[in-house]
Amino acid sequence: MLLDDHQRLYLSQLRRKLHALPEPGFLEINTANELYHILKSLNFDLEIGEAVMDTQYMMGRPNDTVLNEHIAFLEQNHFTIEKFKDGLTGIVATKEFEEPGPTLAFRFDIDALPIKESDSNHHQPYKANFISKHEGFMHACGHDAHMTMGIGLAQLINLNHLNKGRIKLIFQPAEEGVRGALSMVKKGVVDDVDHFFATHIGLNGKSNEIITSIEGFMASTKYDLFIYGESSHAGANPQDGSNSILAAATLIQQLYAIQRHEKGDSRINVGKINGGSSRNIIADEVKLEIEVRGMNNEVNQFMNDRVTDIIKGIENMFNVNIVQNKVGEAPSILPSKKLKETVYQLISNVMSELNITKDETTPSGSEDATYFIERVQELGNEGLYLNVGSDHQFNHHHPQFDIVEQDIFNGIDVLYTIAKHFNG
Structure with a gap:
């Protein structure tokens, strides 16, 4: 484990804080503010708003009435809204190192689903008192875990200085309904990226399993x-x-x-x-x-x-x-074969305590990270979509969906291992 006990406790608390206030696509105002201030404290250069999102390509954007109602809800409940009132909730956090080298990008989605979370005594978020406080909305697809992986990766990069190239952490709104990625792609946020990585927790992967390439997105x-x-x-x-x-x-x-x-x-x-x-x-x-x-x-x-x-x-x-x-x-894409092989060999050698599977091709849902991968590949570079396995009794998008928190830390270790390989 690359994270110590104190870091894991902090990240567990952060995941639960994010889980408790889920926000739907292009309304992740409090969520984005939380992420912004954490990333700023970790010495990343930050770009937000129209610097990273082309409003012309924001699909299914809420109208002003919906936006203002959500802002009123946040204000009434004393949540932070200072920087993202316009609903342009994307963030790109960049850290550049001394020596020339590749640019890596890691994407993390931040939105929630319009699902009423279960208050069953068998549902861990309810038992541990971090159930959704936003009635009718829930992190039922693991995006709270994805954001936590992004922050954990940022912590490790900040603490363990890398030597070359650049790292970009992309926090993307509105993945649900495949609505948010295209606006960031059209703004050019991955046009300078050599190797792009997206990841998802759960899916078909089991706890302590890493699948280095998911290839079944429709x-x-x-x-x-x-x-x-x-x-x-x-x-x-x-x-x-x-x-x-x-x-x-x-x-x-x-x-x-x-x-x-x-x-x-x-x-x-x-x-x-x-x-x-x-x-x-x-x-x-x-x-x-x-x-x-x-x-x-x-x-x-x-x-x-x-x-x-x-x-x-x-x-x-x-x-x-x-x-x-x-x-x-969202388009369908194929992974970059050379990158898939590189990451598979790397993780297999460095993290032998985990179960490493090369790829998964079962037909699945859809995912607009494919827009990022498509653009990177168009420019002659490489992209990959990884699966961080996690046992879940109920499927994604179910009112009782939950993950095993330990698997978040596995994901952070994997992503940092990749970053160190290319930029160390």
């Missing part, structure tokens, strides 16, 4: 669909209306009937529907929240094209107008 696109019809009295004048609910029902059936593709697995889901006002009024507006996924970018594009075709048909069939707003997207 490409995905998320949409809000707004169906606009014409309201009318359902009994007296039904012929004058255009029924958006009927259009939505037919649209949903057609979406789930999209054929499969020979090039790989695909997914489609309609996760939310809202519309109508009364039983005797033909509904003039419905909102759908949908997503498509593909095992690769070609399959995902096929799914997107079919969705667009179906929308056009529904518009003609029911005399409605459908507005299709993209609110999230």
Whole structure:
């Protein structure tokens, strides 16, 4: 273990503090302030706001009403909001060393999910009194652990001076819904990066296991669909209306009937529907929240094209107008093979007390760290997505999801070992 008992206690307390105030994407205002002040105390050069985020590419950004309501919640509960009131919650922390060398970047996601956390006596955060204090939101995907790994890595870099190159720690908002990474990529935060690393705790990895490359992330696109019809009295004048609910029902059936593709697995889901006002009024507006996924970018594009075709048909069939707003997207990527082999051999040799697996290719969810890796690879450099294993009784995105805190420290050790290898 590279961390002493005092450091591990501090990081455990930090993880629990972050867990207790989960904030959703582009609203991680208190979270970002906490991270900012810690990183500043560790002597990192910090960039925030529009210096690291291109607002044009912030997908699914909350409107001003939602932003102001969250700020009011923070103020009422005496949380810190000083630097990130605009919702531009990304942070890039950089430390440069004396000798020329490579630039490494490590990405950590910081947002939470709209899930009400369990108050079961079997749920460790409830038993240990660090359950979410933000009603209806929860760190149910391990991002509290990811941020803690980032701070632990920053501590080790600050204490054990490296010799060459640069280290960049990227704290990214709005990973859930794959909404936040593209804005940072478009701002150029990885254009100077030689080796890029992202990581996730849990997934298919077990406690004390490190998987050096996760390769099953699906490409995905998320949409809000707004169906606009014409309201009318359902009994007296039904012929004058255009029924958006009927259009939505037919649209949903057609979406789930999209054929499969020979090039790989695909997914489609309609996760939310809202519309109508009364039983005797033909509904003039419905909102759908949908997503498509593909095992690769070609399959995902096929799914997107079919969705667009179906929308056009529904518009003609029911005399409605459908507005299709993209609110999230992520590509599918492959890891850099040479980097995967280097990291696998390094971790296997240096951290023999852990179980090291080279790769995992089981089809999985989606992850917008792939935008960072895609950009780094476009520029001729390397990227990798690691899995820090951790036993969890309940799956990610479950109200009782939790991880084994000890595995956070394994993750920190792995990331610092990588940093020392390239920049030591």
